[in-house]
Amino acid sequence: MANEKKFVQSITSRSEDFAQWYTDVVKEAKLCDYSGVKGCLNYLPNGYAIWENIQKNLDARFKETGVENVYLPVIIPESLLQKESKHVEGFAPEVAWVTHGGGEKLEERFCIRPTSETLFCDLWQKIVKSYRDLPLVWNQWNSVLRWEKTTRPFLRSREFLWQEGHTIHATAEEAEERTKLMFKVYHDFVTEELAIPLICGKKTESEKFAGAEDTYTIEAMMHDGKALQSGTSHFFGNGFPDTFDIKYLDKNNNLHSVYETSWGLSTRIIGAIIMVHGDDSGLVLPPRIAPTQTMIIPIAQHKEGVLDKANDLVARLKKINIRVKVDDSEKTPGFKFSEQEMLGIPTRIEIGPKDIENNQLVIVRRDTREKITISIDDLEKELPTILDTIQKDMYDRAKKFLDEHIYEANTLEEMKEIAKDNIGFIKASWCGSEECEDIIKYETGGCGSRCMPLDEQDKTKEKCVCCGKKAKHYVVWGKSY
Amino acid sequence: MANEKKFVQSITSRSEDFAQWYTDVVKEAKLCDYSGVKGCLNYLPNGYAIWENIQKNLDARFKETGVENVYLPVIIPESLLQKESKHVEGFAPEVAWVTHGGGEKLEERFCIRPTSETLFCDLWQKIVKSYRDLPLVWNQWNSVLRWEKTTRPFLRSREFLWQEGHTIHATAEEAEERTKLMFKVYHDFVTEELAIPLICGKKTESEKFAGAEDTYTIEAMMHDGKALQSGTSHFFGNGFPDTFDIKYLDKNNNLHSVYETSWGLSTRIIGAIIMVHGDDSGLVLPPRIAPTQTMIIPIAQHKEGVLDKANDLVARLKKINIRVKVDDSEKTPGFKFSEQEMLGIPTRIEIGPKDIENNQLVIVRRDTREKITISIDDLEKELPTILDTIQKDMYDRAKKFLDEHIYEANTLEEMKEIAKDNIGFIKASWCGSEECEDIIKYETGGCGSRCMPLDEQDKTKEKCVCCGKKAKHYVVWGKSY
Numbered sequence: 001m002a003n004e005k006k007f008v009q010s011i012t013s014r015s016e017d018f019a020q021w022y023t024d025v026v027k028e029a030k031l032c033d034y035s036g037v038k039g040c041l042n043y044l045p046n047g048y049a050i051w052e053n054i055q056k057n058l059d060a061r062f063k064e065t066g067v068e069n070v071y072l073p074v075i076i077p078e079s080l081l082q083k084e085s086k087h088v089e090g091f092a093p094e095v096a097w098v099t100h101g102g103g104e105k106l107e108e109r110f111c112i113r114p115t116s117e118t119l120f121c122d123l124w125q126k127i128v129k130s131y132r133d134l135p136l137v138w139n140q141w142n143s144v145l146r147w148e149k150t151t152r153p154f155l156r157s158r159e160f161l162w163q164e165g166h167t168i169h170a171t172a173e174e175a176e177e178r179t180k181l182m183f184k185v186y187h188d189f190v191t192e193e194l195a196i197p198l199i200c201g202k203k204t205e206s207e208k209f210a211g212a213e214d215t216y217t218i219e220a221m222m223h224d225g226k227a228l229q230s231g232t233s234h235f236f237g238n239g240f241p242d243t244f245d246i247k248y249l250d251k252n253n254n255l256h257s258v259y260e261t262s263w264g265l266s267t268r269i270i271g272a273i274i275m276v277h278g279d280d281s282g283l284v285l286p287p288r289i290a291p292t293q294t295m296i297i298p299i300a301q302h303k304e305g306v307l308d309k310a311n312d313l314v315a316r317l318k319k320i321n322i323r324v325k326v327d328d329s330e331k332t333p334g335f336k337f338s339e340q341e342m343l344g345i346p347t348r349i350e351i352g353p354k355d356i357e358n359n360q361l362v363i364v365r366r367d368t369r370e371k372i373t374i375s376i377d378d379l380e381k382e383l384p385t386i387l388d389t390i391q392k393d394m395y396d397r398a399k400k401f402l403d404e405h406i407y408e409a410n411t412l413e414e415m416k417e418i419a420k421d422n423i424g425f426i427k428a429s430w431c432g433s434e435e436c437e438d439i440i441k442y443e444t445g446g447c448g449s450r451c452m453p454l455d456e457q458d459k460t461k462e463k464c465v466c467c468g469k470k471a472k473h474y475v476v477w478g479k480s481y
Numbered sequence: 482m483a484n485e486k487k488f489v490q491s492i493t494s495r496s497e498d499f500a501q502w503y504t505d506v507v508k509e510a511k512l513c514d515y516s517g518v519k520g521c522l523n524y525l526p527n528g529y530a531i532w533e534n535i536q537k538n539l540d541a542r543f544k545e546t547g548v549e550n551v552y553l554p555v556i557i558p559e560s561l562l563q564k565e566s567k568h569v570e571g572f573a574p575e576v577a578w579v580t581h582g583g584g585e586k587l588e589e590r591f592c593i594r595p596t597s598e599t600l601f602c603d604l605w606q607k608i609v610k611s612y613r614d615l616p617l618v619w620n621q622w623n624s625v626l627r628w629e630k631t632t633r634p635f636l637r638s639r640e641f642l643w644q645e646g647h648t649i650h651a652t653a654e655e656a657e658e659r660t661k662l663m664f665k666v667y668h669d670f671v672t673e674e675l676a677i678p679l680i681c682g683k684k685t686e687s688e689k690f691a692g693a694e695d696t697y698t699i700e701a702m703m704h705d706g707k708a709l710q711s712g713t714s715h716f717f718g719n720g721f722p723d724t725f726d727i728k729y730l731d732k733n734n735n736l737h738s739v740y741e742t743s744w745g746l747s748t749r750i751i752g753a754i755i756m757v758h759g760d761d762s763g764l765v766l767p768p769r770i771a772p773t774q775t776m777i778i779p780i781a782q783h784k785e786g787v788l789d790k791a792n793d794l795v796a797r798l799k800k801i802n803i804r805v806k807v808d809d810s811e812k813t814p815g816f817k818f819s820e821q822e823m824l825g826i827p828t829r830i831e832i833g834p835k836d837i838e839n840n841q842l843v844i845v846r847r848d849t850r851e852k853i854t855i856s857i858d859d860l861e862k863e864l865p866t867i868l869d870t871i872q873k874d875m876y877d878r879a880k881k882f883l884d885e886h887i888y889e890a891n892t893l894e895e896m897k898e899i900a901k902d903n904i905g906f907i908k909a910s911w912c913g914s915e916e917c918e919d920i921i922k923y924e925t926g927g928c929g930s931r932c933m934p935l936d937e938q939d940k941t942k943e944k945c946v947c948c949g950k951k952a953k954h955y956v957v958w959g960k961s962y
Contacts, residue, residue: 037554045549070524102628147583301613
């Protein structure tokens, strides 16, 4: 049968070829697909449903902090993109240009937005007059386009989905607070909902966002030891707003600069979910974000009462807000099991005639494959607990993996040795110069600076591992996606 | 004070200059704003929050019928757009072309999607093989771009937000059923949630979507008597899919065509909400879709206990899922009243020291301005009932207006007379020829065919009002946005 074939095919093992394993999972779990538009993705239902749950949860967290959603245009006039010099340097090489519209050559080119700082500033310049208009704490859920040369599903594609938050404030302090607040929102969301442990901190000068004063980042470790930048929050100071001439009058009619932030999290995070939690049977989704939390698989479903019982369980679980489905297709139970595993559905429920006779059912955990037999009467009590346990265990396993793959080094030689023999991150002190940063990256075969953890700056050793001069920062180094 | 000014300014009266009234409401209620990108809108928080509620509600209705969400690219290669000849004829003149990307001239141009039929077909051609793969019932929430010459907020802009559903089926019957089902979903959503009564039916040949066999439309009457096409559902037959060579094998290994539908509803509908329900004080939002359903306005808020009481009411109302805010700013109550009216918030609650003493509060309806004094203890019981009543009354008033502005005509002369003296729609029989359709539109000063109501075809009179030949359809005619 055509459908069955797809899941009977085994995927490449994770240890054998991690990159191929990743591609196989994305394809076999039908998360996304390369489109006829080179470098762009079709987000298929299984992949988009994960993004919808991410949106729903993160958006609620945003709104709790006072964020309002807006939507600004998909195209940006060239003159607007060029207003801020560092910004245009960062983005101009990788944008797509619209030159014709409505059958005519345009007087001015437009780029498809690679990010929207310039549009927000242009709007704010028009509408901000007084201290009463501040702060503005806005966000949009949209797509952006960057003309990348090489692409990989979710990790790097020409178009990707994300949210971009943009805010302006009356004081630098307030803007810095907002930058850190959104950094914390990302941290809490990713650890609590996606069960992904993080290394968090500031980016070095060379890794900052084009035009920002400070960039805060959350970094996750994939199963191959590489880092994935999973969300960033930027403090712009008043540089950007001043360039756009956004000023406000205070209570005493004095004119002031405003202070800006922006922050974003994208569909890259789906790549992190796959590469942190997945295994050789496919995807493993954290229960809190899984579009389907449990799949009921009836055994001997042709026998009287089995499908009725399965549907009864669906109704009971929906009542307690469990996202549940029943697979009553004609495939064999064994086939359904591997399909549910490939899709990463956190639990399956097996129920057949004998189970019904004994008033019991079997819950199988996707993460550990543990089989748990419970009384049918206890379903509403047991399943939520099992889902909570899976969520916690997934985090704990990933945290253990992260902790076990972080090393410390005192010299560049040590770093090189560690990087040669191990996967993971290396912590080491650094003088702050871009030259040393480049040397370290080159000598270690690609370990760039991931971030400078805020709470670990007191661990800075006296000397930079590279040049031996006075160290300024304690840095986490690692290869990255 | 800067903020106050904006709302003390009165807006143009609706009867004096409807178009200016509309523009004033959009501006003063801060729904959207023309952006620095000509013809494109900035959707501001007040406007976007309405769209978010529309999305949330409509998306849930879609999913109840089995729709899955996906996301396909923002750009379409020229060769793909050109595959279906009627489709490209319809859209090519109004698209924007991307000619450069990543610093280089592209080998093939891309247009920013004006709609995504071609992308969906291209994807389906790759993934549909067997009857087991069908049906595919997909939708995406996105923006599209059409290079319009003249634009008006929400009604016509170069970029607009919408959802576009695309489905394929094994049989024509199933696809037709889906077309009608989504037409019904739109009807139910717009009447039940937006309190907008509708005229529904099929489009005539000349008004159909480019490439469709049948287009079903829901049409609303604005307060100036003009029609606004508020949602459309298209049946494509197998024309489009055959062009893209999408075929499936049935159980007996025979190859078949698939049958396609698409359906969309856009931010135009926000224009309908404004123009059906608004009045000379501004916007009037139906409670079910209003981002804020009640605004609590404390009277003499500096007095002890007033703000505490207001916040207590907020907490109580949030518990029963009422979307509530308190306006504790320094503005005067009178100013807050007109602001709440301009924003169209369905109810306000006034509470001051005397009310608290008497254990009462005042609820004021936005639609009728009726003041209802209730015991504070009864708030949870009374407010939801009042909101339901407002929702129903708004629909009933709009329905009465619609019914009172529909006329019947037996001859072209009658139509011309009616169109000269009245605003609204005219029902009249028609032979089915495009020539008569054009003549009627010209002679009546712009009354085009809006639709052919499905349930009124038996009312078709013997003769076409225009040529006198045998009539085939009973048509609703009207001027439109």
